[in-house]
Amino acid sequence: MGTTVEGKLGHNVFKIGKERHITVNTEICNTKCKDKVCLYICPAFLYKLDDQGNVTVDWEGCLECGTCLLCCLEDALEWEYPRGENGIQYRSA
Template sequence: MNIEAKLGLDVFKIDKERHITIDVEVCNRVCTDKACLYVCPAHLYEIDDQGNNTVNFEGCLECGTCLISCDHQALDWHYPRGEYGVQYRMG
């Protein structure tokens, strides 16, 4: 089962408001490693056609690994508002 299908099994309550924002300028200019691309267990980070880093915040498991792994403060990351985000049924 691929990662998108796995995330499809989880319960998400998706907010209109995004809880992760990438500072694309910092990301492009300073960061060579882009750890977020491979550390994220939900594989939510992707480089788009323009070469910019993007994140599909809707599938976020809220572990914070991308935030901890980013040395350049390129992520504005907070928990989704109350009532939103992943809701584990088993955990």
């Protein structure tokens, strides 16, 4: 049963829209944020550093739990729920 977290997300139903609902202001991350809590606290492990060292988010796999929103202290995230019709659609949660 050694499923990766990406593998786990693969069992979920996501209706992915065109608009991203999370935007990272990397300038804030790069100048103000030391801890980068988002990189380890997201239960879906969606935040990563790209080749340039900027924080990116795979918003398509978002569980809409809100953990990153609460834990990002520097307000570097623009975070909304996806529009109606989009995002996670739980069937057995």
